[in-house]
Amino acid sequence: MSAMLAFDDVTFAYAGQRALEAVTFTIAPGERVALVGRNGAGKSTVLRLVTGLLHPSTGVVRVGDWDTARRRPDELARRVGSLFQHADQQLFARTVADDVAFGPRVTGVALPEIAARVERALASLGLAAVAGEHPYDLPPPWRKLAALAGALALEPALLVLDEPTAGLDRRARAMVGAALAARAESGSALLVVTHDLSFAAETLDRALVLERGRLAWDAPLAGLLADAKRLEALGLVAPPLARLSQALGLPGGPLREQEVARALAQRCRA
Amino acid sequence: MRALHPFTLCGAALALPALAWLLPAPWGGAGAAVVALGLCAIGGEGSGVKVWRAALLTAAPFWFFLFLLHGTAGMLATGPRLTTMIASFLWLIAVLPPARLIEAMVAAGWPASAAFLLSATLSAVPALRERGRRIVDAQRCRGLDTRGGPLRRLAALRALALPLVLSALHEVDERALALETRGFTPGVRRTPLAPPRDRVAERALRWGLLIGCVALLVWRIA
Amino acid sequence: MSALALEGVTYRYPATRTPALADVTLAVNRGEVVGVIGNTGAGASTLLLVAADLVPRVLGGELEGRVTRTGRSALLLPTPWTQVSGMAFTVTDEVAFGPANLGWPLERITGAVERALVRVDAAHLAARDPATLSGGELQRVILAGILAMQPDVLLLDEPTAELDPVGAAAVWRLVREVAAEGAAVLVASSDLDALPDGADRIVWLAGGRVRAIGPARTVLSEATLWTEEGPGSTAIAGVWRRAELAAPFPLTVDEALERAR
Numbered sequence: 001m002s003a004m005l006a007f008d009d010v011t012f013a014y015a016g017q018r019a020l021e022a023v024t025f026t027i028a029p030g031e032r033v034a035l036v037g038r039n040g041a042g043k044s045t046v047l048r049l050v051t052g053l054l055h056p057s058t059g060v061v062r063v064g065d066w067d068t069a070r071r072r073p074d075e076l077a078r079r080v081g082s083l084f085q086h087a088d089q090q091l092f093a094r095t096v097a098d099d100v101a102f103g104p105r106v107t108g109v110a111l112p113e114i115a116a117r118v119e120r121a122l123a124s125l126g127l128a129a130v131a132g133e134h135p136y137d138l139p140p141p142w143r144k145l146a147a148l149a150g151a152l153a154l155e156p157a158l159l160v161l162d163e164p165t166a167g168l169d170r171r172a173r174a175m176v177g178a179a180l181a182a183r184a185e186s187g188s189a190l191l192v193v194t195h196d197l198s199f200a201a202e203t204l205d206r207a208l209v210l211e212r213g214r215l216a217w218d219a220p221l222a223g224l225l226a227d228a229k230r231l232e233a234l235g236l237v238a239p240p241l242a243r244l245s246q247a248l249g250l251p252g253g254p255l256r257e258q259e260v261a262r263a264l265a266q267r268c269r270a
Numbered sequence: 271m272r273a274l275h276p277f278t279l280c281g282a283a284l285a286l287p288a289l290a291w292l293l294p295a296p297w298g299g300a301g302a303a304v305v306a307l308g309l310c311a312i313g314g315e316g317s318g319v320k321v322w323r324a325a326l327l328t329a330a331p332f333w334f335f336l337f338l339l340h341g342t343a344g345m346l347a348t349g350p351r352l353t354t355m356i357a358s359f360l361w362l363i364a365v366l367p368p369a370r371l372i373e374a375m376v377a378a379g380w381p382a383s384a385a386f387l388l389s390a391t392l393s394a395v396p397a398l399r400e401r402g403r404r405i406v407d408a409q410r411c412r413g414l415d416t417r418g419g420p421l422r423r424l425a426a427l428r429a430l431a432l433p434l435v436l437s438a439l440h441e442v443d444e445r446a447l448a449l450e451t452r453g454f455t456p457g458v459r460r461t462p463l464a465p466p467r468d469r470v471a472e473r474a475l476r477w478g479l480l481i482g483c484v485a486l487l488v489w490r491i492a
Numbered sequence: 493m494s495a496l497a498l499e500g501v502t503y504r505y506p507a508t509r510t511p512a513l514a515d516v517t518l519a520v521n522r523g524e525v526v527g528v529i530g531n532t533g534a535g536a537s538t539l540l541l542v543a544a545d546l547v548p549r550v551l552g553g554e555l556e557g558r559v560t561r562t563g564r565s566a567l568l569l570p571t572p573w574t575q576v577s578g579m580a581f582t583v584t585d586e587v588a589f590g591p592a593n594l595g596w597p598l599e600r601i602t603g604a605v606e607r608a609l610v611r612v613d614a615a616h617l618a619a620r621d622p623a624t625l626s627g628g629e630l631q632r633v634i635l636a637g638i639l640a641m642q643p644d645v646l647l648l649d650e651p652t653a654e655l656d657p658v659g660a661a662a663v664w665r666l667v668r669e670v671a672a673e674g675a676a677v678l679v680a681s682s683d684l685d686a687l688p689d690g691a692d693r694i695v696w697l698a699g700g701r702v703r704a705i706g707p708a709r710t711v712l713s714e715a716t717l718w719t720e721e722g723p724g725s726t727a728i729a730g731v732w733r734r735a736e737l738a739a740p741f742p743l744t745v746d747e748a749l750e751r752a753r
Binding site: 077078088 | 407416
Binding site for chain 1: 530531532533537570571573626627628629650653654655656657658659660661682684685723724726727728730731732734735736737744745748749751752
């Protein structure tokens, strides 16, 4: 199966600073990947390269069979749905529904289908009740959800998201997780920049770790979360459920809440 | 140029348009416009071309309307004057960082709130430009095609204008609140952190410009 | 003694019928860290705005009840990119922005700024242009700017939202230090895992009302936190509850290990 996203020895430098150095990885359709690392390690740069807002200094970034250096961001939008930090700057329509409809409309989706997609996207994130509101009338966390709905409505083959759960409460985080899982099951690939390793453990399978512009780790997330020393060296902390699972030696090393709960119940009742 | 005292720079930015309007048309206005555009080119420091080009582009629609309304004579009379105003303002923005203006005003005894208001006006244009860029980026990443002929570009501009203004206004609200969290105390004088140096020669120049403009005004009225 | 006290406070935003806060009574003492938890829209941010005297003074609206403050309060907003002054060349100037507005003499400002930058681990950013900072760096710098004003009442709205886990842990430690130095700290946070150790007491807001208030561990163990109107509790409490094990739920990994053995 050909890759949905491929970074081939990508280096990116600007103003004399090397933001990314020799980064190489591929992501297959349906894969759920966490992009993790300290502040300033280069994660946002990766997302901007995928959307075509930046072109690599050397190396190639491919979305499917498209070389991003030869495509404009609006062309890449047909395959890539994105959520950047500070959703406030991504919202620009007069109502939430209009804003979510923007992407599908501009990329040529048929009218009846647009309405259906908007409804689905809003419902999946609990925004149906505020569809007619002005985006700036929503509290900041819900603006982020509105921007995410816009990306989901594109039903893209690849979703790249920057901190989709920052500042969200428990219910909203669960909705985001469910919506992303549903997209992945439909075949979309996910690349999610996140500090929230609890969320990552719940929704994502694979971890790419960036350290000062270089790829320091590319392997299943479970392996990373079980490796306390490596986490510490990377400036990361294992989420509470992973630590509990490890400390109790739960069989199978579960990381997701449902599985940990099951193993825990068995352990405590035994 | 940037080492000059902020008040000197402001003085020049005010004096040039004043001279443009006070001096007889068309050569008075034209002369002032040339000086203003020249300042743009020098003051831009590397991006000087961008500054005077921006000035000309901004002024162009006004020239067009002047021609429609007043014919060639009117256009030649008022056009350079408007260009001087625009060019002076853009030059001031390029050459005076808001932080320095605040320091100068605060050191001279102005209340901090007045200083911030003025500096916010100065930083409004670059801030809007930056915000516009971010909105366009977001629109492009959602599929909006921003190249193409003039009609396409106009449509793209329309897609940008409303969100730009609305989000900017909204942010003004949030920023006004945020600024209140940074220690404003009524009746307390802000401490200048790095007051800009004011030379005797510059002060003389500012007075000279003021007296010159007033004298010119009196001469024109009389 | 309390540095901040709200008595029966009800507040409505301009032109809004539903109150954002309803009959809120709470006091924060010197040396104490009080956490505010609740779902989005429950009123935590509004509570901080009231505590900071920004509402109704700056935003308008109607306030009933009484708010008493001793000393100076300072508020960290959840959106550091709006709180940046936009009028400073360097991080040092940015952090000095607040103290300069307070009219302090230059030496006092310099000292406060240096100390604040060291405390948020941003001393290495001192000469940088604030416009070039990443989200996390900016949040730390704005926090330094707030700390440099040496407030008696420190109000924080989601201070770790932009930070990575190591940065977040550092901020929680710093909050403890600042409280230990005598400040009263009121912090709204959705980072529930940090609160058992990070806060002394917790206020749970739902629909603008105080649903529960008490020692951190007591409030976080309430079963009702898990209803529709509640933000839940720590991840460990969540998994304990999901495993249908007996209440009260443990809140931290260590507590869970104790119970499981």
